[in-house]
Amino acid sequence: MGRSPCCDKAGLKKGPWTPEEDQKLLAYIEEHGHGSWRSLPEKAGLQRCGKSCRLRWTNYLRPDIKRGKFTVQEEQTIIQLHALLGNRWSAIATHLAKRTDNEIKNYWNTHLKKRLVKMGIDPVTHKHKNETLLSSTGQSKSAAATLSHMAQWESARLEAEARLARESKLLHLQHYQNKKAAATPNHCLAHKSSANWTKPNKGNGDQQLESPTSTVTFSENHHLMIMPSGENNNVPNMNEFAVTSSTSSDVKDSDHDWMRQINCPTEGLTSLLLGDSADRSLSTVKNDEAEAGAVAVNESEYSYYEDNKNYWNSILNLVDSSPSDSSTMF
């Protein structure tokens, strides 16, 4: 389907926005709403294409955007939703109050992805690097099938939510246009993180998502972390993890904090994919074993569903507190 790009007109400005341009765009949208993005630049007196204006507005000028450092809860949410949804940034953004998909995408690419890689976790599959070796076992197959089923279900659900959000946005815009004269300036700006939605992070922002694995216990001065068995660890099977202390790792302190605070959710997910055992708990690890650098972890028989129930409940709770709660708007 051939479509002429909106920005191929000669004379249209590209590159960074100036404060004057921002002001013009802001003033116009506050006065009229954005309406048709294609016609907006001309009306607003901007030498930009509509696409560029839309991007500038949604990613930067919108008044309901939260900027600055991501909180641990936000990071946790991103990682878990990414495990569930993949690179569907806009869907992920609907679950993070006041964050844009672009910002989340950038943060993932520049921070979170690297951290997962450092931890030996594939940022695409959220599986431990060695994990594929286990995929031939019946248990992991059924676990993966179950996970896949759940992920598909949630994915479909989120798509439906996104659709509802779009519809509500449209209704909201119509409402604004009808009441244009009396409307407050920002009233027209319904977006995926519109203030009309119930606050997505309320509840999930504070909730501690629990990994299906047991909690790692950290001492004050030695932040223990679960690390993938390295090639040099000479371990006989993949169910063994190296345990390192913060003093020997090239991982920054901030990474330790992060991993400690989020209780290693990705590792939990990895374990989940593995159909892994909660007996990975490091609380059972003896100090000398830890110092030796490698620890054999028990495999025990227990129900896959029971063990991972909390973890998935956490994700479902996260999803449940999504903007789709805005259905009360209708």
Place this chain on the structure above:
DNA sequence: AAATAGCGCAACCGCATTTGC
């Protein structure tokens, strides 16, 4: 102090999807 490498982020590009006629 200058050069350069690395990082973070805003913005662009192009494809996919939705909408309107």
Place this chain on the structure above:
DNA sequence: GGCAAATGCGGTTGCGCTATT
């Protein structure tokens, strides 16, 4: 139902800032 326009989305790029050599 078909087509074109409009919009949304994700991948990528390029620039400015900071750290390192």
